[in-house]
Each structure stands twice: as C-alpha cells, then as structure tokens.
Amino acid sequence: MANIPDSHPRKASLLSRQRIVEATKDGLLADSAMIAHGRGEAFDYLLGEKTTDSAKLAIKEVAARLIAAKNPVISVNGNTVVLAGKALIRVAAILNCPIEVNIYYRTDERMSKLNSFLENQKELLSQEDNPKGWNGDWSSAVMSVNILGKVGDGRIEGLEGPRSICSAEGIERADVILVPLEDGDRCEALINLGKQVLVVDLNPLSRTAKMATVTIVDEISRAAELLLEYTIKNNQKPTKWNNNDVLNESLEIIASNADI
Amino acid sequence: MANIPDSHPRKASLLSRQRIVEATKDGLLADSAMIAHGRGEAFDYLLGEKTTDSAKLAIKEVAARLIAAKNPVISVNGNTVVLAGKALIRVAAILNCPIEVNIYYRTDERMSKLNSFLENQKELLSQEDNPKGWNGDWSSAVMSVNILGKVGDGRIEGLEGPRSICSAEGIERADVILVPLEDGDRCEALINLGKQVLVVDLNPLSRTAKMATVTIVDEISRAAELLLEYTIKNNQKPTKWNNNDVLNESLEIIASNADI
Numbered sequence: 001m002a003n004i005p006d007s008h009p010r011k012a013s014l015l016s017r018q019r020i021v022e023a024t025k026d027g028l029l030a031d032s033a034m035i036a037h038g039r040g041e042a043f044d045y046l047l048g049e050k051t052t053d054s055a056k057l058a059i060k061e062v063a064a065r066l067i068a069a070k071n072p073v074i075s076v077n078g079n080t081v082v083l084a085g086k087a088l089i090r091v092a093a094i095l096n097c098p099i100e101v102n103i104y105y106r107t108d109e110r111m112s113k114l115n116s117f118l119e120n121q122k123e124l125l126s127q128e129d130n131p132k133g134w135n136g137d138w139s140s141a142v143m144s145v146n147i148l149g150k151v152g153d154g155r156i157e158g159l160e161g162p163r164s165i166c167s168a169e170g171i172e173r174a175d176v177i178l179v180p181l182e183d184g185d186r187c188e189a190l191i192n193l194g195k196q197v198l199v200v201d202l203n204p205l206s207r208t209a210k211m212a213t214v215t216i217v218d219e220i221s222r223a224a225e226l227l228l229e230y231t232i233k234n235n236q237k238p239t240k241w242n243n244n245d246v247l248n249e250s251l252e253i254i255a256s257n258a259d260i
Numbered sequence: 261m262a263n264i265p266d267s268h269p270r271k272a273s274l275l276s277r278q279r280i281v282e283a284t285k286d287g288l289l290a291d292s293a294m295i296a297h298g299r300g301e302a303f304d305y306l307l308g309e310k311t312t313d314s315a316k317l318a319i320k321e322v323a324a325r326l327i328a329a330k331n332p333v334i335s336v337n338g339n340t341v342v343l344a345g346k347a348l349i350r351v352a353a354i355l356n357c358p359i360e361v362n363i364y365y366r367t368d369e370r371m372s373k374l375n376s377f378l379e380n381q382k383e384l385l386s387q388e389d390n391p392k393g394w395n396g397d398w399s400s401a402v403m404s405v406n407i408l409g410k411v412g413d414g415r416i417e418g419l420e421g422p423r424s425i426c427s428a429e430g431i432e433r434a435d436v437i438l439v440p441l442e443d444g445d446r447c448e449a450l451i452n453l454g455k456q457v458l459v460v461d462l463n464p465l466s467r468t469a470k471m472a473t474v475t476i477v478d479e480i481s482r483a484a485e486l487l488l489e490y491t492i493k494n495n496q497k498p499t500k501w502n503n504n505d506v507l508n509e510s511l512e513i514i515a516s517n518a519d520i
Binding site: 020021031032035038040045254256 | 280284285295297298301302303305465
C-alpha cells in the first residue's frame with residue numbers, strides 16, 4: 001500500500017479505498033464493489049467524513065437491539081468484510097452470535113475466500129488482549145464465533161434465485177439481523193418476514209435506508225468501531241425508534257454541507 | 261452486458277456502469293477508475309441524473325470557447341474515453357482539433373490500449389453519416405483527428421514526475437483545453453500556465469470544479485452529446501463567464517434534492 005502521511009486530512013478514507021482496491025485484486029470482491037465504494041465515498045464526503053450525532057444514536061440503538069435479540073446474526077458482504085471484518089468479529093464474540101457471509105453475486109470462489117479471510121482474522125484476534133472494558137475468556141469467545149454462509153441450507157422467502165440463499169442457522173432463524181451495505185430488495189424481504197433489520201448505509205435516500213428498522217447513516221469502519229464500544233458498555237435498552245428522524249437529520253447535514 | 265429494459269428509469273446510469281466494469285476488465289482503466297465512477301454516480305444521483313439548466317449554459321460556453329480557440333485540445337483520461345470517446349471524437353472532427361490521451365497513472369500498456377480504442381472508434385465513426393446539421397466531408401474530418409499522448413514530448417510546468425508528461429502538440433501548446441474528469445493539481449498547474457481550462461466534474465465542491473475557467477457540472481456522456489450539438493450549432497461567442505454562479509446553482513440543486 002502507498003504510504004499516506006498521518007497528517008493527511010482524508011487518511012482514513014484513502015486507506016479504506018486502498019483496502020477495497022487490494023481486495024478486488026485478490027478476488028474477494030465482485031466487479032462492482034469498487035463502484036459501490038465510490039458512491040459511499042461521495043456521500044461520506046458530503047456528511048463531513050465523520051460520525052454524526054444521529055448516527056451515534058442509531059449505533060447505540062443497534063447495540064441495544066443486538067444484545068436484546070434472541071437469535072442475532074451479523075450478515076456481511078465483501079466490502080463489509082474488508083472494511084470492518086475485524087471489528088465485527090469482536091462484536092460477534094461479545095454478543096456470542098454468528099457471522100454470515102452473504103453476498104449479492106454469489107460464487108463459490110468468493111464465498112470461500114471471504115470465509116477464509118474471516119477465519120484468519122479470528123485466529124489473529126484470538127491472540128489479542130481483551131477489548132478494553134470487557135471481561136471474560138477472549139480467545140475462546142473469538143474462536144467460538146461461527147462463520148456461516150458457505151452452506152446455503154436456508155432460504156429468504158420472497159426472493160428468487162441465488163439471491164434467496166442463506167444459512168438456516170444464520171439469517172433464516174434470526175430475529176434481529178445487522179446487515180451493513182444491504183440492497184433494497186433483500187432488506188424489504190427480510191422486513192416482510194418480520195425480522196428486525198439493522199443496516200449501515202451512507203445514502204439516506206436509498207430504499208434500504210428508508211425501509212430498515214434502524215439505519216446507521218455512517219461509514220462502516222467508523223460505525224463498527226463505535227458499535228464495539230457500545231456493545232461492551234451495554235448500558236441501553238431498545239427504544240421506540242423513529243427511523244425517519246435519523247434519515248432526516250443526515251439529509252439536513254448533506255444539504256447544509258452542499259449549501260455553502 | 262446484462263440486458264437492462266428500456267423502461268428502467270436509471271438505464272443510462274446502469275449502462276455507463278457496465279461500460280466502466282467491462283473496460284476495467286479489458287485493462288483500459290486504472291484500479292481506482294471504478295471508485296471514481298461510483299463517486300460520480302452518487303453526485304449525479306443527487307443532481308437528479310439530468311443535465312441542469314446551468315450545466316447547459318456551461319456546455320454552450322465551452323463550445324463557444326473551443327470554437328474561438330487558436331489551438332484547442334481535448335484531453336481525455338480512461339473513464340472519459342470509455343464513457344464519451346465517440347462523442348468527443350465527433351466534436352474534435354468538427355473543431356479540427358487533436359485529442360490527447362493523458363492519464364493520471366501513466367503506464368505504456370494503458371496508454372497504448374486507450375490509443376487503439378480511440379483509433380478503432382475513429383474508423384467506425386468515419387463510416388457514419390454526417391452528424392445532423394453539419395456539412396462537409398465527414399469521413400476525412402474524423403480520420404484527420406490526431407490522437408496524441410503516446411509520445412510524451414511535452415511538459416506541464418509546475419508539476420513533477422510522470423504527472424507532468426504531456427504532448428508538445430497537444431496540451432503544451434494549447435490555449436484552450438477541454439479536460440473532463442481532471443484532478444485538482446493538474447487543473448491548477450494548467451490555469452497557472454495561463455491556459456483556459458474547461459472541465460466536466462460532477463462534484464461542484466472539488467478543487468478542480470472551483471479552479472477551472474468553466475466547469476460543466478454534469479455526467480460526461482450526457483455533457484459530450486450536448487457539446488456536440490452546440491458545437492455544430494455554433495451560434496454563440498465566449499461570454500464574460502462567472503464560474504461561481506454555475507457551481508452555486510448545482511449546489512442548490514443538490515441541497516434541494518437532499519432536503520426532502
């Protein structure tokens with residue numbers, strides 16, 4: 001990777017971009033992953049490349065709902081794995097919940113590469129110290145995170161073809177799903193099944209953002225780090241959540257940044 | 261390419277995306293071309309995916325300035341070639357000006373591929389009928405468009421390393437340069453050399469957009485088609501142009517689309 005000085009005001013954004021470019025070369029991502037990343041970059045730019053106050057509230061709400069869930073699952077696509085895989089494994093270790101690799105353009109090769117990537121991350125993370133503020137056996141918590149998805153033995157009712165494939169132990173039986181960077185159709189199908197769908201989406205106007213139970217309008221790697229912090233703190237119960245409020249606040253910030 | 265129905269409201273955008281994905285596979289584009297395209301998609305989405313009235317004025321102004329120029333040149337990078345190569349060859353044929361391939365991450369392989377791509381397009385275009393409203397020998401006009409760039413015998417003063425390389429017959433001697441999708445440093449260097457820099461940039465907040473002589477805030481393939489139309493009409497002289505006005509109008513549109 002190119003050397004970006006610490007002083008660069010957009011260092012985090014440039015590092016994320018490099019990670020996506022490298023992962024594409026390594027065959028972890030679909031063709032259009034870089035385009036999706038670029039779209040996200042533009043929205044993040046308009047949001048000021050920082051986590052807004054309303055996004056923080058949404059992340060707290062997501063932490064509370066995952067903790068309160070009976071069968072939570074974290075569903076990840078390629079970009080999420082590359083940008084926030086580590087942080088989400090840590091979250092899953094604390095929640096004692098599985099991670100399901102579930103990708104839009106499903107191929108055996110990419111499913112297998114993403115699975116291996118996460119298993120390798122688990123090995124590395126299991127050797128780290130406990131996250132600050134968390135007590136317990138970290139190594140065994142991390143190693144017991146099930147990485148699902150390779151076996152497509154579940155179905156998402158309401159979708160057709162490869163898009164409907166999921167894991168029976170993961171998305172199919174989950175009551176609460178954290179699914180960053182989801183597309184509109186799948187979000188809608190999961191909502192129609194009565195599940196709580198918690199998403200991360202930088203475009204507050206997207207169908208996913210509008211349809212989800214809770215929408216975090218934030219960049220996934222920033223959001224995942226905060227989610228970890230709030231999951232460890234565990235000091236909030238799920239609230240009666242008005243998702244339109246956070247969407248409107250994000251839109252106001254974009255509008256005010258554009259209106260100079 | 262996948263078959264997108266004519267009725268799809270975002271067909272043009274999806275076709276452009278496919279072109280960029282295919283061209284990346286064919287080795288015509290740099291790694292980050294898809295990311296740049298995605299950023300553009302997001303801004304275009306916020307602009308309503310149509311050419312605004314102020315963008316139309318900017319395109320007319322660009323046509324007038326290219327026609328009035330002593331030594332105009334159209335400088336193209338990979339994304340521009342893929343998305344608007346044909347239309348810009350037509351414009352160059354009418355203006356009787358060269359096209360220079362000039363890319364940020366210069367490699368011999370990509371320079372050669374982009375050059376061949378444009379030469380092939382020239383062959384195809386030379387067999388077409390005259391563009392509507394244009395009289396003359398179309399075949400010879402098209403075939404006499406010089407594709408420059410492979411020979412890097414010119415320099416852009418004020419830049420260092422590979423970024424400073426250009427064609428002596430093209431950018432170096434030009435008084436007026438149409439350079440869609442330019443980056444901020446190069447735009448600044450060209451302005452400092454006293455040249456008129458006419459750009460196409462979907463982000464009205466970018467350094468390039470703010471620094472250029474005339475900024476067309478529009479998607480390049482739409483803008484290039486309109487530029488062709490206005491170049492043929494040729495019914496306007498360059499005006500005293502206030503570039504801030506068009507930038508502010510674009511920002512107002514983004515703000516009003518975001519503020520729903």
